[in-house]
Amino acid sequence: MSFEETLNLTMLADFYELTMANGYLEGGLENRIAYFDIFFRKIPDKGGFAIMAGVEQVIRYLDKLQFNEEDIAYLRSKELFSEKFLQYLSKFKFSCDVWMVPEGTPIFPHEPILTVRGPVIEAQFIETMLLLTINHQSLIATKANRIVRAAEGRPVMEFGSRRAQGYDGAIFGARASYIGGCVGTACTLAERDFNIPAFGTMAHSWVQMFPSELEAFRAYAQTYPYDCVFLVDTYNVLKSGVPNAIKIFDEELAPRGIRPKGIRLDSGDITYLSKQARKLLDRAGYPDCKIVASNSLDEYIIRELLVQGAKVDSFGVGERLITSKSEPVFGAVYKLAAIEEDGVMTPKIKISENVEKLTNPGFKQVWRFFDRETGKAIADVITLANEEIDESRPYELFDPSHTWKRKRVTNFHARKLLVPAYVKGKCVYDIPDLKTVRAYCQEQVDTLWDEVLRFENPHTYYVDLSKALWQLKEDLLAEYLIK
Amino acid sequence: MSFEETLNLTMLADFYELTMANGYLEGGLENRIAYFDIFFRKIPDKGGFAIMAGVEQVIRYLDKLQFNEEDIAYLRSKELFSEKFLQYLSKFKFSCDVWMVPEGTPIFPHEPILTVRGPVIEAQFIETMLLLTINHQSLIATKANRIVRAAEGRPVMEFGSRRAQGYDGAIFGARASYIGGCVGTACTLAERDFNIPAFGTMAHSWVQMFPSELEAFRAYAQTYPYDCVFLVDTYNVLKSGVPNAIKIFDEELAPRGIRPKGIRLDSGDITYLSKQARKLLDRAGYPDCKIVASNSLDEYIIRELLVQGAKVDSFGVGERLITSKSEPVFGAVYKLAAIEEDGVMTPKIKISENVEKLTNPGFKQVWRFFDRETGKAIADVITLANEEIDESRPYELFDPSHTWKRKRVTNFHARKLLVPAYVKGKCVYDIPDLKTVRAYCQEQVDTLWDEVLRFENPHTYYVDLSKALWQLKEDLLAEYLIK
Structure with missing residues (x-):
């Protein structure tokens, strides 16, 4: 059984979801239909876009949503809820419609990335888990994508489990990192359950466990001749680590015709050390031996290292990825958009x-x-659900705040981002495997202009409103002001 | 079954724990005894101390540690590990000794807060989960304690589930917040499983669901006359929210002799709004109606609000607590301290x-x-495990870096912080209930001088070494330099 299958997360809900639910039932509003949207307002790290992630876990949650006897007994003990409500919960069956932006899609502020339509009690109750799931994974996928882009094609591995905020901070963080473009993780469970390649060879303690660094490397080479990535900074990188690594490559691998995989630098001045280590390795006849770096890295440091000409072939990124340290909150919210009666x-x-x-x-x-022509994304337009966009005719985009800013687009393809995920409580979303999601993410990010991909002062991608939606908003505002 | 009981976390380990383990077995080092320490180097938010948390979850993990058939099958499929090792894992039984600093204790940089002694394969393997668990909960308990102290006796509730980094970011984050001094949480599951009081009444969507704010409040009061905490900022706090709340208090509660519980402010200028709301409530005859504030708070904002004279009686703190936003990583490490052979x-x-x-x-x-005399903590001293401290004689403390800085202490009580948790793989730690842990934390924080409790430029609490440990360290350094 996978980690995920063991989770029962129904009761991971803010308590007010329950007080409101009971209140709706008591007030006779149980047949009221509500529409809720998830959207976010600010892109982390002042970036140009975010990445949608967590969709699969939202589905796993909704599919298992039910209150068991222990839950009901606990709720009854609060002496706050009616027996009618507890009965309702014990028979609870999710029956809403849900639309979601597919996992791995670039997303922008203010656009709905998930919409729920259904009986108000159900639609309200799932708020906490939907936000928690999407906020967490979108945060990490977005950060991972930044780091991966900074590495300019060099593989990035997620190495942060030990600094994650809780167990599935590590597990689903590894998953989101992979969607964002990492090639793998240090987290073994993430490979077992999600097929995300797990990497790792040795810690400093391995080197310390032997009488000398040389003996430590030799023992490793004897056990894993085809998987030698030596950690070379336990004592002194250039005087001891790299020379000892080369000696073992020469003595243990070369005679058997095995090429060494790499060395890892985990401290010190990575630019200087990697350049010097590269020279030593090249001179010793190992130009194909990779150099991995892994010390408090993020997109800014990786970019700096590369600008300085560091000879690093791949990166292991820990705490600053798994917690999105520079901005650890993705602030998506869950807001009522409409109600429906009769x-x-x-x-x-x-x-x-x-x-x-x-x-x-x-x-x-x-x-x-x-x-x-270019295949590039021009703009997003939020419309009312029943609007259609006719690709055969020019479409006039306009800025919803500065309506005089207009742009007429022709020769475009318009794709609906919100796709059906649940119809009357039944999942209709075909969950792609994670590799497919990762490839789709890469492909979609590639549709964005370089100006949107920038780290500093990215261009603000257009998210416009259709005329009909804009008018509806204006009308509701006017109505409110009259009140 | 509680959420925690369902977790199987054995495979939540960095992959290198497994490559090293197999390497130790292949190299014939399986009987080598290793000592590992967990310690941290830097207090989050430049504070004066941190709070130890996560001890109970470490125990739950160690007690369940075992590799099942699926784990073994997955590992076999990697074609990296020997059959002997897979056999070893399938019979794996934790047999180490463990010492831990009790949960809720103030802890300081560089001192061991957990020590493991046992066969190197076992002692190494548990690294990832021990660090992950203690890093996460200590981070949040430390942050919660800062926020609670800033509130100067006013209750603080943890409201951050929706912005947590993953499910148990929310669940165990609520637990750690409670240890740090929060009075409760919005997380229902945390109450069901850990008896942490769960709070919550209504969201903005409740107010929007009714034709008017007044009708929304009335419906709530009719369902929960004894639990009215109205969210008053959906439309306009002072022109609509508070007057409507008062109207409902008058019409629905007063006739039944019920006192209202409170109002909640979730946006706008909390200082100004709370002062004005207080006046309105007082004038209406509700001086006992509490004002709760809950908008992007942390210790700094709470302190500012109170300095400005905000009339807030309690605080709900979300994303900045549950992610420790200002510093989202607690950097404890797991380092080899000794080995033992024959x-x-x-x-x-x-x-x-x-x-x-x-x-x-x-x-x-x-x-x-x-x-x-004062009951205050003077200093911590790290000694070798076999040293005893004689309270009947003066003890000379000295700074391990500046050894001329010395201080003779008399009339002191010296308490061992590391207590036995496992003896030969058997748990000997009596897990206290969470309320007891929370009270102990409060009591222990009270033993610290105000200078250590400060947010800005706190005094650096003394963590000294015994003469014997200092000498050992000097000798090892000298030995290393000769090499």
């Missing part, structure tokens, strides 16, 4: 003194426009 | 070009010295 939909808007916190009302779709 | 112990030291990274060699104990 088949009549009423769009809802959340007003705030803070203009960025204004929500987009109604049941919506997100369209990504691609230029047919 | 009953002879050889202390080990890890040299580094970076002086802070030098380790303390040998099998050790940590003593905390308390002044018998």
Whole structure:
């Protein structure tokens, strides 16, 4: 049984989801249909885009959603909920419709990345887990993608389990890192359960366990002749580590015609040490021996190392990836967009003194426009769900805040980003394998212009509203102001 | 079955723990005894101390440690490990000795907070999970304690599940927050499994679900007359939220003689709004109605609010607590301290070009010295494990880096911080209930001088070495330099 299969996460919900649920039932609102959107407002690290991740875990959660006897007994002991509600929970069966942006898709602020439609009690209850799952994995996938892009084609491995925030911080963090473009992880469980390649050879303690570094390397080479990546910084990289590694390559591998895999630098001045180590290895006849670096790295340090000409072939990235240290929160929110009674939909808007916190009302779709010539993404347009976009005619984009800013696009392909995941509680989403998700992510990131991919001052990708949605929003605002 | 009981975390290990383990077995080192210490080097947020947490989860992990058939089959498929090793794993039984600093204890850099002694394969293998568990919970307990101290006696609730880094980021984060001093959590599962009080009433969506704010509050009061905490910022706090709350208190609660519990502010200028709301509530005859604030808070903002005279009675703290946003990594490490062969112990030291990274060699104990008169903690002294401290005689403390700095202490009580947790693989640690851990934490933090508790430029608490340990370290360094 995989780690994930053992999880029962139904009760991982904010307590107010339950007080509200009981309140809706008591108030006779159990048949009220609600529409909720997940969206985020700010891209971590001031980047140009984020990566959608966690979709598969949302599905695993929804598919297993049910309250067992222990849950009911605990809730009853609170003496806060009606017996009718406890009965309701014991028969709870998820029946909502859900639309999601596929895992690995670049996503932008303010656009719905997941929409739930269904009975208000159900649609409200799942808020905490949906946010938690998507916030966590999107955060790490986005960070991983930044780090992988900084490495400019050199493999990046996720090495952060020991500094992760909890067990599935490590496990699903490894998963999200892989989606974002890492080639693998140090986390064994992530390979067993998700087929993410696991890497690792030795710690400093291995080297210390033997009378000398040379003996430690020799013992390793004798056990793993085809997998020698020696950690060379336990004593002194250039005076001891690299010379000893070369000696063992010469004595243990060369006679058997085996090429060494690499050496790893885990401390000190990586630029200087890697350049010197490269020279020593080349001179000794091992130009194909890779140099791995792994000391408190992130996208900024990797970029610096490469600018300085560090001779590093691959990177192991730990705490700054697995916690997204520079910005450890992905702030997606779950907001009411509409309600439906007797088949009549009423769009809802959340007003705030803070203009960025204004929500987009109604049941919506997100369209990504691609230029047919370049294949590049031009803009996203949020429309009402029942709008269609006619690719055969020019489409006028306009900035929802500065409506005089307009752009007419032709020769485009428009793709719906929100795809059906659940229909009346039944999963209709075909979960792709993780390798496919990772390849799709790479391919979609490649549709973005370089200006959006930048780390510093990226271009703000256009997320516009259709005329109909813009008008609806204006109307609701006017209505609110009259009140 | 609790969430925790369902977890099988044996395979949550860095892959190199397995390559090394197989290497030790192949190299005939399986009977080698190793001593590993966990310690950390830097206190998060430049604080004066950290809080030990995660001890109970370390025990749950060690007690369940075993490789099942699926694990073995997966490892076999890697074609990297010997059949002898896979056999070894399938019969794996933890047999180490473990000492730990009790959960809730203030801890300081460089002192061992957990020591493992046992066969090298076992002692090495558990590294990842021990670090992950202690790093995560100590991080959050330390942050929670800062936030709770900033609130100066006002209750602080942990509200961050939706922004946590993964499921047990939320669950064990709620647990660690409680140890650090929070009064409760929004996480329902944390109450079901750990008896941590769960709080929560309504979200903005509740208010939006009704035709008006007034009707939303009325419906809530009718369902929960004794638990009314109204969220008052959906439309306009002072013009709508608070007046509507008062109206419902008057109409629904007062006639039944029920006092309202509170109102919650979740946006805007908390200082200004809370002062004005307080006036409105007082004037309406509700001076006992509490004001809860919950918008992107942390210790710095809470302190600022209180300095500005905000009328807030309790705080709900979310993302900045559950991820320890300002410093999301607790960097504890797991280092070899000694090896033992045929009953002879050889202390080990890890040299580094970076002086802070030098380790303390040998099998050790940590003593905390308390002044018998004031009850305050004076200093910690790391000794060799077989040293005893005679309280009846003056003890000379000295700074291990600046040995001329000396201090003679008398009339002290010295307590061993590392207590036995496992003896030959058997747990001997009596796990206290969480309330007891929380009370112990509070009591122990109270033994620290105010200068250590400060947020800005706290006094560096003394962590000294015994003469014997200091001499051993000097000798090993000299020996290394001769080489």
